[in-house]
Amino acid sequence: MSTAVLKFGGTSVATSDRREQVYDKIEENRKIHDNIVVVVSAQGREGSPYATDTLLNLVKSECMSYSERELDMIYSCGEVISSSIIASNLIDRGIDAVSLTGGQAGIITDRNFGDANVYDVDTRNIMRHFNKGRVVVVAGSQGRTIDDEITTLGRGGSDTTAVLLGIHLNADETIIYTDVEGIMTADPRLVEESKVMKSVGFDFCLNYAENGAKVIHDKAVRLAMKNDYENVCIRSTFSESKGTRIQRNSAENLGFGYDSARERGRIVIGDSELKYKKLLRDIIAKNDGIQVGRHDNIIEFEFYGGERTKNIEAIHDGLVKCIFTEERKNGRSVKSD
Numbered sequence: 080m081s082t083a084v085l086k087f088g089g090t091s092v093a094t095s096d097r098r099e100q101v102y103d104k105i106e107e108n109r110k111i112h113d114n115i116v117v118v119v120s121a122q123g124r125e126g127s128p129y130a131t132d133t134l135l136n137l138v139k140s141e142c143m144s145y146s147e148r149e150l151d152m153i154y155s156c157g158e159v160i161s162s163s164i165i166a167s168n169l170i171d172r173g174i175d176a177v178s179l180t181g182g183q184a185g186i187i188t189d190r191n192f193g194d195a196n197v198y199d200v201d202t203r204n205i206m207r208h209f210n211k212g213r214v215v216v217v218a219g220s221q222g223r224t225i226d227d228e229i230t231t232l233g234r235g236g237s238d239t240t241a242v243l244l245g246i247h248l249n250a251d252e253t254i255i256y257t258d259v260e261g262i263m264t265a266d267p268r269l270v271e272e273s274k275v276m277k278s279v280g281f282d283f284c285l286n287y288a289e290n291g292a293k294v295i296h297d298k299a300v301r302l303a304m305k306n307d308y309e310n311v312c313i314r315s316t317f318s319e320s321k322g323t324r325i326q327r328n329s330a331e332n333l334g335f336g337y338d339s340a341r342e343r344g345r346i347v348i349g350d351s352e353l354k355y356k357k358l359l360r361d362i363i364a365k366n367d368g369i370q371v372g373r374h375d376n377i378i379e380f381e382f383y384g385g386e387r388t389k390n391i392e393a394i395h396d397g398l399v400k401c402i403f404t405e406e407r408k409n410g411r412s413v414k415s416d
């Protein structure tokens with residue numbers, strides 16, 4: 080029996096039009112796999128009526144003081160709303176489906192409200208629904224304590240739910256569907272020319288998730304890495320592309336992150352690409368950047384002048400060349416530090 084866990088983020092379930100594509104992806108995967116778990120996030124981003132931040136603000140804007148427990152109660156509603164809507168629509172299309180809260184799906188956590196740690200996953204309820212031929216739609220980013228308190232796994236926690244269930248169900252595939260083609264050499268909203276990486280290694284991916292690649296949550300990567308679970312990939316809900324696989328080792332491992340609020344950039348380097356460190360530092364310097372801080376696999380920099388957008392593009396171009404083009408093809412050796 081083959082099993083797939085499919086996670087759809089807030090951007091993918093935001094509108095009924097977008098959710099149509101979600102149902103198409105579920106149908107597509109049902110042709111390949113016997114058992115399907117769908118993990119969903121709350122709909123949209125702040126401003127959308129059921130987005131996590133909108134719900135949290137309901138409490139925060141009315142009350143002078145509030146407990147983490149109460150915030151988790153309201154946070155969890157966003158994902159529950161999504162799961163019920165998705166399950167109802169699947170049923171409407173003639174697919175037997177059931178929605179479950181994280182707790183009902185067997186995700187057991189400690190009482191660390193707002194950022195709970197999972198210490199057990201009891202998949203019996205999911206298996207019971209599989210045996211009845213149902214698609215199981217699980218509300219992401221949440222669990223329950225042994226005394227039935229609702230907890231949440233931290234912001235961006237639906238990726239964690241998906242990887243957790245993937246590992247515990249021994250799923251053949253855990254696909255994180257999102258609004259971009261995969262893990263890219265930079266945020267495509269920042270750098271139009273950013274490229275999709277076919278695969279990324281665990282170490283690099285974790286480093287990149289913590290330092291710029293918002294597309295996958297670091298906790299989820301840490302889980303996959305710890306369990307040596309190589310069946311996670313990131314794909315677009317809205318295209319047919321193969322996306323990025325997260326695995327033990329990988330060839331293409333350079334990524335660019337830029338925090339506009341702090342006006343600070345970071346290039347994250349995979350172990351096998353450390354030989355490019357000197358070259359990348361030269362490219363940064365040539366484009367009005369100055370290195371700040373010292374890290375093994377990260378070049379952190381600020382700009383001291385120049386035209387920000389152009390410089391970001393030029394640095395990113397240099398990085399892409401290192402990975403994809405002349406450097407490697409010509410076997411040109413680049414002196415390392």
Ligand SMILES: Nc1ncnc2c1ncn2[C@@H]1O[C@H](COP(=O)(O)OP(=O)(O)O)[C@@H](O)[C@H]1O
Pocket residue numbers: 087088089090091120256257258259261262263264265266267268291292293294295334
């Ligand atoms: N290196 C990167 N590769 C791909 N996407 C990135 C990267 N860095 C940041 N992003 C951003 O991550 C977004 C997807 O993450 P997120 O908004 O959390 O999606 P979801 O709603 O599917 O969880 C993309 O729209 C993209 O702008």
Ligand SMILES: N[C@@H](CC(=O)OP(=O)(O)O)C(=O)O
Pocket residue numbers: 087088089090120121131132157219220233234235236237238
């Ligand atoms: N809804 C939660 C959890 C989550 O994982 O969202 P998304 O998958 O859309 O990043 C949040 O906003 O943090």
